[in-house]
Amino acid sequence: MCGIFGGININQKAFDTMGKAIDHRGPDSKGHFFHRNVKIGHRRLAIQDVSNGKQPMSSNGFIISFNGEIYNHHSIRKNFLGDQVFHTNSDTETLLKLFINLGIDGLKLIDGMFAFVIYDLEKNKLIMGRDRAGKKPLYVFHKDSKLIFSSELNSLKKGVSDIDINHDIIVEYLKCGFISESNTPYQNTFEIMSGELKIFDISLNTFETRFFFKIEEFYKRKSRVSLVNAIDNVDKLLHKGIKNRLTASDLEVGAFLSGGIDSSLIVAIASKYVDSIKTFTVKFDGSNDESFYAQITSNQYRTDHHELKIKMDLANDIEKIVSAYGEPFFDNSAIPSYYISKEAKKYVTVILNGDGADELFGGYRRHIISNNFTSKIGKALYYIFKYLPRSRNKESYYTYIKRFSTLARKRGLDKYIRLTTDIFSDYYDFDNTKLGPLLIENSNKSFNKLDEVLIADFKYLLFSNLLVKMDIATMQNSLEGRSPFLSKYLLEYVPTIPERHKVKNFKSKYLLRKLAKKYLDPRLIDLPKRGFELPLNYWINDILKDVIFDYLSPDNTFSSNFVDKSFINKLLSNPNSFDANKREKMLWSLLTLEIWYKNLSK
Incomplete structure (x- = not known):
């Protein structure tokens, strides 16, 4: 690297x-x-x-x-x-x-x-x-x-x-x-x-x-492979990709181990080729603790396990971390990614991660929605949830389904944004965006609904967000991240697998969960996807509150060229006028924009 x-x-x-x-x-x-x-x-x-x-x-x-x-x-x-x-x-x-x-x-x-x-x-x-x-x-x-x-x-x-x-x-x-x-x-x-x-x-x-x-060309090559054969093929190709990434290094290779099935599968298979691979799990103040599940896999495969306990100095580090991207960067998991990479570098220079698994195998809740919800269901949900209160738990299924109940009223780009980032939706309109048509507007019906979202995820969120995040976070610390799920072999094979093997009813990453039964403790198989569930509410309303006001309250902010200053002031001073989760995301996007702009001349 x-x-x-x-x-x-x-x-x-x-x-x-x-x-x-x-x-x-x-x-x-x-x-x-x-x-x-x-x-x-x-x-x-x-x-x-x-x-x-x-x-x-x-x-x-x-x-x-x-x-x-x-x-x-x-x-x-x-x-x-x-x-x-x-x-x-x-x-x-x-x-x-x-x-x-x-x-x-x-x-x-x-x-x-x-x-x-x-x-x-x-x-x-x-x-x-x-x-x-x-x-x-x-x-x-x-x-x-x-x-x-x-x-x-x-x-x-x-x-x-x-x-x-x-x-x-x-x-x-x-x-x-x-x-x-x-x-x-x-x-x-x-x-x-x-x-x-x-x-x-x-x-x-x-x-x-x-x-x-072009990944969409491989989605057009749909096979009729059975689930059993698809699992076997993915198993062999994952082995090949992981082995390649372990052996193509003169330095020791470690692995992130979060407790989820993606990183746990990588560690399980890597352990077939390397004795006592170094593994790393992170504990943050205020975030979910997955160390228990990571320890299960570590014990099973006798890894050299390191539990990294990290305390963030966010008020002092926020500008350094965000400005490193050289562009406005919204994903707040860039913060823990930086600290994780910094700590892991103390032990290894090369590390395996699970990037790409969700975008290929259907690992997000939006993939379940895309695969199951028709416009009629969406319209019915919209009129039901329209009169129901908001939940304070942003990770609850109630909140998630309420959020997606509006999908029936969305089209094209607006629909995809609601499925994914969902920042200013329903609060502020940006009518002059130049973003081109997304694949979910596809009119020739070349792809089914799930594949349309998977392709969009690969072309937009993975390419423009997740991989950017990990490149900057790791390379700021001279650490090389390797992603077995993005091997040539899986990128060319997984898109050809029928969608029914990826999301089945309301089960995401169905095929990978089936494969995981071969390698992992049963307690890990059906864990929900969690990732870094960060205390953004605490950041926005406590430790970064003064920072946010310093950046956004002046009359001549860069953000006010695009968002009415009265709206920004309302975000700052009248939080009860907004859904709490949406307000956090709007303020975060404006803060990162201002930090980028401030550092342009440096």
Whole structure:
């Protein structure tokens, strides 16, 4: 895991400043390549072939700067590059020679996470690519004859003297709680998409865009596999993905263990290949304690278990944590993710996590809703819950069903937002959002209702939110996170599984729960999804109350360009006018927007 940066027609001072801004991503070594008007830099966190593998790396007139890991690079060398001469044992050299010899088709062979820039000296072209899920980030600024790229937006900004805010995207953020697809909050700036290859012709100053992976194409390949065979296939592929992620490292690999079935399955299978794997469970003040369930799995597989007890200094750390994203970032679980990564780094440099399991296998309550609730049921629920009081327990099924009782009155983007982030819905309208049509507006009926939401989750919330969160949280602490559920094998197979095996009646992640019975204690199988259920109410109304007022009460706030100041003042001073949960989320989204804006000039 590393940091990459550079550009075309960028001055040396800006280049050096960009590199310094991502030193935390690669503290082990630094490298650069200069040729004509092209500058390419690298910061390395050495995981594979620690003694070699320094970057940028060159071969036959091609230069690469690469961030990520190719877990199956040894088998790629053996099966597809047998005639090549290698000078290192590095996956960077494998990736470079794979692309030189097979081009974009070579990327289809990779099980890994990656973002790379390859410079073709002969053709004077810059080739930028990203993995299937978009685990490793790559941002690009392009204006006139200048192109700048980096692993992080905060680094990218250092290379641009005249970067401007894209106000339409700020509206998108406030409405949705995420910034979608290739969008960023800056003009002339975009993100390389998951599964995308973008080729920039330096001489012509033009882009060519190609994709080697689109998950919706695999959802179209529905099989009729039985549940028994699907469980067996997923079991084998999960083994393959986990084994690859354990063995493709010269350093010790640990695992997060939350007590849920995703991380517990990973630990159970990992223990088949590693003795006494280090596992980590976290206890936070005010959050759910899953240490009991984590300990069950740890005892079962005799892991080297560490229970991390963390006290957050949120009032002092909030600005540092939020501003690290380089964009407004709504997901408040970014806070514990930072502290967890900081503590885990004291023990290991590489760690396994369960990211992607819910988005592939149907692990959220919205997937149950999508799979079971018809418009008629929704309309009936709407008129029933319309006259019933609110619950004070935001995690109760009563609250959840009441929230979704309004789905029958929602369409397209508004419906998806109600299913997911649900921030300003029913309180404030953002009519001029530029977010494109989501798949839940699909009119050709290519996908069933569950698959439509699963695809949207993968393309929007996973790509634009969850993976961004874990990349920044881990890399701020020079920790590499690996996600077996996002392996090439599962990403290409799980979408083909019939939806009835993923959500059955009112049971989420049905297939994974069935698989878990093979490995886990029965007490874990039917636990509800919990994640980080954070005390946002306590944060907003107590420890961050003064911080929020300091940011939002002045008349000249940045937020007031998008939300009426009278509405913001009402949020601050008249809490009883709002549903408590919605008020917390609205204030949090405005606070993170202000923190981002304040730190733009730093």
